Amino acid sequence: MKIFYNNLSKILLGIGCSIFAFISVVSLLVCAFFQSLGLYSSRKDEFYDSVNQMAGNGYAALALSDYKDDFNKDKLKDMNCYYGIIKGAYNENTNLDDESIYEYKNFGKNVVPDNAYVRTFYIGEDTEFVLSDKFFDLWSGNQIVDSYNEVYNTYQIAGIGYDSIGQKAYVYSNGKFYGVNDEYYYCGVDGLDEESGNDDLNSAANIVYKKIWENNVPEAVTDSSNEEDETTNVIEDEQASAEKNDAEETTVDYLPSEQVTPDTSRGGQDYLYIDDMAFGTLEDVNSKYVFEIYTDEGESAMISGKYVADFSPMHDSLSEIVDANASFDSVSEFGVYESSSDTEAYTFVCFPKTPYNGNVDFYGQAKWFIGFAEDMKFVFPIVAALAFVLSIVCYVLFMCAAGHRKNSSEIKAGWVGWMWTDAAFWLFLTFEYIIFAIIYSCSSYMRDCNLSIGMTIAVFGIFAAVMMTIGLMWSANLAVNVKLHRFLKHTFAARIIKWLKSKL
Known part of the structure; x- marks a missing residue:
């Protein structure tokens, strides 16, 4: 244990505890992301469809970013994508095989499959298009930000x-x-x-x-009893009422x-x-x-x-x-x-070509991603479990080393241990609360700014490291005062009680 008694070892243990905890959390998030796509379900086609839907977002952003001209026909023509654009919103009664509803499509008379990507976007002058060469990118990604086109x-x-x-x-x-x-x-x-x-x-x-x-x-119901009778007849038998009204030259419509x-x-x-x-x-x-x-x-x-x-x-x-x-x-x-009155609805429909033409576009990348996810789907849970165990080990060693010096058997309180235990608790808890409030505020700002997944992980990783450092400092204070057998005596509350006893 003495190898961990020097300051450098304690710092490394604290860093290791934070890093392994971060790796464990990120690995669990990756597993949750895979599960949201259906990777761990019993139906593989569910996972394939989910990934292809992500690729569809890329094609939609690329095509509709040029909605005023020709929907980027030149850029999309050699890709692995059959796509079409409908001017108007999609509902369950829309017949996607009806050629007359399309503004443009490149798949001739092919029948649109049931699992095709179909999504309606409301586009106007305030619509923002975020484009990337990758169908899924931690640092950017393809998006059509149309939230500003809605009014309450x-x-x-x-x-x-x-x-x-x-x-x-x-x-x-x-x-x-x-x-x-x-x-x-x-x-x-x-x-x-x-x-x-x-x-x-x-x-x-x-x-x-x-x-x-x-x-x-x-009005026909409230005018007179005769008109009420006519109204009832209209509800019971519209055709009979129409004939009666024709006969009396009266119209109830x-x-x-x-x-x-x-x-x-x-x-x-x-x-x-x-x-x-x-x-x-x-x-x-x-x-x-x-x-x-x-x-x-x-x-x-x-x-x-x-x-x-x-x-x-x-x-x-x-x-x-x-x-x-x-x-x-x-x-x-x-x-x-x-939707704002100055926006128009566009429905984007796409599905992959068969076979692939070899281009590494969004559907090509999706095909690679599917293979990667299937190879790694059991690796990430194992990494999450191992990182969690290593984080706990580093934390336990850090707590054991707290207060010790390499060339001394005596417990030294240090600047952290000298703080009253209750005061240290409330002080560190206040710091944690302030950082949590900052994280909450930043999350709302990042959501409004449509920050990428990678940037979001990096920002939250920094905040998590700061919170972990504060937690380790409080843990060190707790460990030192327990080892010195003064956990209750070395509190501000104990000092107040002692002072009151001396006065009373």
């Missing part, structure tokens, strides 16, 4: 409903349905007791929604043919009207339904099923709404991030 818009709620088939809530405003973020509502068949139900019906939120529904009732017409066979049912569209209520679906919304201000409101529309008849069309990012600013308003 606030709308008044003109209707709210729930699709019990898709189990999703939607709000309606300005002629459009918006999917609600799952974190902003709860809907379930929990039921309410009678007292809670009465409070629910009399709440301020329900008064708001009652007014919304009253304001949305079509508030339920277009493409809109939802609820089932009125039961009779006597109340309907909710959203921009002249008639819907049944959630209460009619199941009287035990509970619908609660949560606002950004931290408030919650229980909405009666009488004022929540049953959107299940519109399930097929509502399921086409890909984004569900609406949030409640208040009981009567919601906000949603939408």
